[in-house]
Structure formats: C-alpha cells, structure tokens
Amino acid sequence: MENPSKSPTLVELAERILKDAKIIEGAVGKSPTFQEDTLKDLPQEFESTRKALVDSIETIGALVQGSDGLTGRIYGPLYKGSDLTVLEVLYHFRIPQAVPLEGSISYGELAEKCNADAVQLMRVLHLAMTNHLFWEPKKGFIAHTADSRLLATDEAAFNSVGMSISENQPALHSLAKAMKRWPGSQEPNQTAHALANETELPFYKFLQSHPERLKLFNARMKTLAKGSGSENIRNIVQGYPWQLIEKGTVVDVGGAGGHLSIALAKKYPEMKFIVEDLAIDKSQLTSDLEDRVSFIQHDFFKPQPVKDADVYLLSLILHNWPDKYSVEILRALVPALKPGARVLVSERLIPEPGEVPNSEMKEFYTSDIVMMTLMNAKSHTIEDMKELFGRADGRLKFTKAYGVEGSWRKICEAVWTP
Numbered sequence: 001m002e003n004p005s006k007s008p009t010l011v012e013l014a015e016r017i018l019k020d021a022k023i024i025e026g027a028v029g030k031s032p033t034f035q036e037d038t039l040k041d042l043p044q045e046f047e048s049t050r051k052a053l054v055d056s057i058e059t060i061g062a063l064v065q066g067s068d069g070l071t072g073r074i075y076g077p078l079y080k081g082s083d084l085t086v087l088e089v090l091y092h093f094r095i096p097q098a099v100p101l102e103g104s105i106s107y108g109e110l111a112e113k114c115n116a117d118a119v120q121l122m123r124v125l126h127l128a129m130t131n132h133l134f135w136e137p138k139k140g141f142i143a144h145t146a147d148s149r150l151l152a153t154d155e156a157a158f159n160s161v162g163m164s165i166s167e168n169q170p171a172l173h174s175l176a177k178a179m180k181r182w183p184g185s186q187e188p189n190q191t192a193h194a195l196a197n198e199t200e201l202p203f204y205k206f207l208q209s210h211p212e213r214l215k216l217f218n219a220r221m222k223t224l225a226k227g228s229g230s231e232n233i234r235n236i237v238q239g240y241p242w243q244l245i246e247k248g249t250v251v252d253v254g255g256a257g258g259h260l261s262i263a264l265a266k267k268y269p270e271m272k273f274i275v276e277d278l279a280i281d282k283s284q285l286t287s288d289l290e291d292r293v294s295f296i297q298h299d300f301f302k303p304q305p306v307k308d309a310d311v312y313l314l315s316l317i318l319h320n321w322p323d324k325y326s327v328e329i330l331r332a333l334v335p336a337l338k339p340g341a342r343v344l345v346s347e348r349l350i351p352e353p354g355e356v357p358n359s360e361m362k363e364f365y366t367s368d369i370v371m372m373t374l375m376n377a378k379s380h381t382i383e384d385m386k387e388l389f390g391r392a393d394g395r396l397k398f399t400k401a402y403g404v405e406g407s408w409r410k411i412c413e414a415v416w417t418p
C-alpha cells in the first residue's frame with residue numbers, strides 16, 4: 001500500500017488513466033462496450049497495464065469521493081453487500097435465463113416467467129443495472145448487456161455465482177463469530193463456513209454430503225480453470241527448468257485428473273508421471289501418453305508409496321489446508337525421498353505489501369480470507385513456504401521460488417538433503 005500522504009494527484013492519475021486507456025484500446029483495436037467485451041481478447045502482455053488502469057480508476061474514485069464518500073461506500077448505495085443481494089435474487093429466480101438473448105421483455109412478462117412479483121423484480125433490476133447487468137431499452141422493458149448475457153448462456157459462470165452465494169457469502173458473514181469462538185484454530189471444521197451451516201463437517205466433506213452444492217463448487221472450479229487454471233498449467237510447464245529432470249519421474253500429488261502431468265508429458269517425452277489423488281480419474285488421458293502417465297489412488301496424509309522419484313509436485317494443495325496439516329502432508333513424503341529429490345509446491349504467493357497495486361493486493365487478501373472462512377486454510381507468502389518446509393523436516397532445504405515472468409504463481413523448490 002502506498003504512503004497515504006504521497007498518493008498521486010488527481011491530474012497525475014487522470015493522465016495515467018488516459019495513457020493506459022490508449023495502450024489498451026490500441027491493443028484490441030476497439031473499445032469495449034457494455035454490449036461487447038472486446039477486452040476478453042486482450043493479449044497477456046497487456047494484463048499489467050489493465051491492472052494498473054483499474055488501480056488508477058479506483059484510486060481516483062476514492063480520492064474524489066473523499067472521506068464522506070468512504071462512509072457512503074461502506075454504508076451507502078455503493079455498498080457491495082447490496083450488489084450481492086441483487087445477484088442472489090438473479091440466481092434464485094434464474095432471471096438471466098428468462099430474458100431473451102435478442103430483443104427485450106416487459107417486467108410483467110418476466111415476473112410471470114420467473115414466478116416473482118413484478119414490482120419487487122423491477123426494483124431489484126434497477127439496482128442490477130447500476131452494475132451493467134441488463135438495461136432498459138424502453139421504459140418498462142429490459143434487455144441483456146454482455147455481463148447478463150454471460151450469466152444466461154454460460155451455465156458454469158451462473159453456477160459459479162451460485163457457489164459464491166451459497167458458500168462464500170454466508171461464511172464471510174460468520175467470520176467475526178468464528179474468530180471469537182475459535183481464535184487461531186487450525187482445525188478445518190472450526191470455521192466460519194461450519195458456523196454458517198451449523199455443521200461439524202469440514203468444507204469438502206460438507207460438500208460431499210450436499211451434492212447440489214458440490215455441483216456448484218465444481219462449476220466454480222471449472223470457470224477458474226478457464227482463466228487461472230490455464231495460467232496454472234502455463235506456470236507449471238514454462239516456469240520450472242524441467243530439463244534438469246531429464247528422464248526422471250514426477251509424482252503429481254493431489255493431481256486430480258492429471259492435467260498438469262499430461263501437459264508436461266506432452267512437452268518432455270522422456271519423463272514419466274504418476275498422478276495421485278483420492279479417486280482415479282483418467283478421463284483426460286490419451287492413449288499416446290498411457291505408457292508415461294499413470295494414476296494411483298493415494299491419500300496424501302498417508303506415507304508416500306512411490307519411492308525414489310525425482311520430483312514430488314504439490315500444485316494448489318497446501319493453500320487448502322491449515323499449516324498444521326500442510327506440515328503433515330509434506331512430512332508424509334519424507335519416507336519416500338532419495339537424496340537430491342525435489343519437492344515442488346506451486347501456488348499463488350502473496351506479494352510483499354507495496355509490491356503490487358492496492359487493487360491487486362485486495363485480490364490476494366480476499367482469497368486469503370476466503371481460505372480462512374472455508375477451511376481455516378491460508379494463502380502463503382514466500383517466507384511461509386520456507387517455514388513450512390522447515391517445520392516438516394529440517395532436511396527439506398528450500399532453494400528457490402521459480403515461475404513465469406509477471407505471475408505471482410510460484411513453484412517453491414525444496415531439495416531433500418539428508
């Protein structure tokens with residue numbers, strides 16, 4: 001975070017906004033509108049400019065509103081909570097799907113289709129429109145914008161909103177209560193999510209006993225995999241010097257359907273991969289890779305069964321667990337490790353304060369808090385990662401954090417040095 005007395009002037013910010021807006025518009029050739037999101041094709045190399053632009057806009061908005069604006073932002077009409085209420089109504093009444101993709105529909109007809117009261121529906125939709133969801137082409141009628149159309153046509157995106165409403169929001173509202181009841185807890189069932197749902201089950205077990213909510217969670221994971229999931233693959237494949245492993249074997253611990261191993265196997269034809277997870281899912285494996293990518297069922301809290309591999313990869317695993325359990329997961333590898341074996345832990349690390357703009361820092365801290373509310377888990381800093389390796393076993397020597405340029409996903413390497 002910047003020193004508050006040194007924030008840029010309004011004019012400096014406005015100039016930055018103009019400069020970055022020109023760069024971005026030049027990159028896609030056509031400015032986005034609320035009907036057409038041309039920025040979804042923005043090339044990766046302009047992502048940092050997009051983030052800088054968002055940050056400048058937020059900063060100038062907050063400065064111009066002043067401290068009275070702050071109270072307004074928290075308690076007044078711009079409070080995010082009411083935006084979430086709108087989404088909740090859109091989700092429960094399946095409003096996006098009831099609006100025609102072309103043309104418009106009257107509030108009365110829409111209310112009938114959604115089984116809702118027309119006046120209440122109109123009032124909620126008026127607020128939705130302030131966030132560019134739907135618009136009124138003529139009085140009394142509504143039509144889609146690009147955002148509302150996405151919710152109507154992409155079931156995974158729609159269910160992802162459902163997941164946020166069913167799991168994240170109630171849990172976030174219960175965080176203060178959970179912090180009072182179980183201060184500093186390291187148990188995955190002493191969470192805000194458990195309080196909000198009046199359950200003693202940890203998050204994943206709770207979902208397994210509520211299949212309709214598990215479906216929403218899986219949809220959320222699918223939408224993430226479209227964006228950051230592919231960033232996950234890119235980071236794993238390009239962000240580590242795999243040529244060092246040559247003809248070696250990689251154990252992909254908690255590797256799900258093996259998408260990372262499969263991507264690596266395609267690029268490194270001499271390496272072998274063993275994907276471990278609670279259940280075996282070979283649906284993504286093609287026959288040409290069958291001799292080099294295999295699957296076994298394994299609980300990562302039990303001693304590692306594959307001995308003497310060259311690499312044990314834990315991608316997006318430890319950030320789902322309280323530290324106490326992350327240490328157990330790492331320790332369970334120890335009996336299998338040969339001297340020089342590498343343990344690679346890949347996840348998005350939290351930057352040092354001030355290393356990235358405030359708006360980006362907010363994303364990192366938000367995801368950290370979501371981890372806390374759902375599982376008492378956490379996002380890690382690089383210092384946390386060093387500490388976890390050390391706590392697991394002093395012979396697991398942290399060497400370096402690798403990763404692709406410009407990404408906060410890092411691959412933290414520790415080498416077994418007995």
Ligand SMILES: C[S@@+](CC[C@H](N)C(=O)[O-])C[C@H]1O[C@@H](n2cnc3c(N)ncnc32)[C@H](O)[C@@H]1O
Binds near residue numbers: 256257260317
């Ligand atoms: C967030 S996903 C990460 C998947 C993959 N490594 C990646 O980077 O995309 C976490 C994975 O851990 C698996 N998992 C959870 N508990 C496990 C356990 N006790 N033993 C093995 N795998 C487990 C889940 O089934 C899931 O596939």
